[in-house]
Amino acid sequence: MSTFIYFADIFGVIVFALSGALMAGRYRLDPFGVMVLAAVTAVGGGTIRDIILGAPVFWTVQNEYVAVIFVTALLTILLIRQPKLVPKRFMHVADAFGLALFAVLGTHKALSYEQTILTSVIMGTITGVAGGMIRDIICNRIPLILRQEIYALAAMLGSFLFVGLTYIGLSEPIAGSLAMAGALILRLAGIYWKVSLPAFHFDDELKD
């Protein structure tokens, strides 16, 4: 893994941990709760991916991820007394960056474990979105990403692009950069124009 990817990955973990820690503040959790939500959001997706792949769970081997999450949670508690200190726009863009990166890295890892193309795309998507889903489930909310502006779809696009571009012969760094750019642009466009996929619904009479 190149140095750039490594630091980008750490940046993604910080952003996701921050998003979990801020959610914890909204529900008045104690410092341990802040840490749990930060950790679950940041490494939840990668943990599920590694368990399904039968790979050693990455943060058990690379403890720096845990340290980064711990420091992020601590600084959030100490410094962020006003959520305004974290501009909404910064969070959205940083989160979109983390989403795109995690999706591509997750896809790459699945391919390196000799998974099929379809499985690898799913693994990439899980890496990108599952952490935020678990965070929402713990906080007793229906995961936003199941309703939000083209969130998961962007992760899927990144995964698909990475698979497709390496398949047609591009080198991994180039394919990865293009795939990330694609996912990032789609997600940012979704936020900017507030585009959501049309919700699926009906007046339900299947009430139990």
Next chain:
Amino acid sequence: MSTFIYFADIFGVIVFALSGALMAGRYRLDPFGVMVLAAVTAVGGGTIRDIILGAPVFWTVQNEYVAVIFVTALLTILLIRQPKLVPKRFMHVADAFGLALFAVLGTHKALSYEQTILTSVIMGTITGVAGGMIRDIICNRIPLILRQEIYALAAMLGSFLFVGLTYIGLSEPIAGSLAMAGALILRLAGIYWKVSLPAFHFDDELKD
């Protein structure tokens, strides 16, 4: 796995995916949310089973399950504008069929991984009911199957019967058919006569 079992298994996946997709419609999820709920309901139980068994997660190897879920979710979105199009009775019977089949297949798989009888019965039950539980947890509902008419008990009966009948020497196809029939009948009887196990409750003073 015989051809009959294979197609029955695919049918079970379709029914469970449909039940997840319909639930998504009730909560106005976007198409990606419909897919997630369909997938989680259909393969969640088997995924937990395989992870606990240390087996390769079945759908990562057999991608046709993923394709079937994708098509089911898509068709649900496109065709089912009125839930009346899916008669309640059909859903109940089809779901009971899936439950019985998954329980028996899950038990069979656990036994083939040399698990104990008790563990295999638990694995069969998990295969049958865990998907629906995760679906409900994501949707922020207390899982119905923890309260519903003899749902999980039917899965357990199927698992027990399969273990018992193969133990006394019946061939797997015969033991499996009888076990499925037993689970199916118990579940359908529970629905038909609206029999629930008596709820366990008390006026609680252990409030935290």
Next chain:
Amino acid sequence: MSTFIYFADIFGVIVFALSGALMAGRYRLDPFGVMVLAAVTAVGGGTIRDIILGAPVFWTVQNEYVAVIFVTALLTILLIRQPKLVPKRFMHVADAFGLALFAVLGTHKALSYEQTILTSVIMGTITGVAGGMIRDIICNRIPLILRQEIYALAAMLGSFLFVGLTYIGLSEPIAGSLAMAGALILRLAGIYWKVSLPAFHFDDELKD
């Protein structure tokens, strides 16, 4: 594992199973629901630990844990018609004992799987607290331990103490006893003086 540890472990499982079963009564679940909540509370943490470690999940090999949970759930249903029969104080102390023990045993297991110190501390904490978290998530509650009086912190302290004390050369039984005592005392002090860590919160404007 010494005979003492073994019986202490079984005692911890009983207490956690009882806490899950009592929660089920509060939500009027059926007997199967009582069993599921009892099981999830009692072995959920250890199951996640074993899956992350890549170890065989302990209760699939040692079925006596399942039997103990089954009997505990059954007796709870049959005998406990008034929750007053289980004094709050007894539950708190017994639960603190289970928490301390599970944390130390979980840490010990992680170390024996050659995990790093940090990973082992996390595994110990997960073993102690994750079961209760899953119980609360199933019941559609924000996990109390993310807000409660020094609950998870006590588990963490026990894990840290065990790692530290064995590192400086104490034998495992002595390090384990001291670590358990430390965790137990911290938790009981938290309950007795109703000490909670200060909640992290702010008036949130990051509403989605």
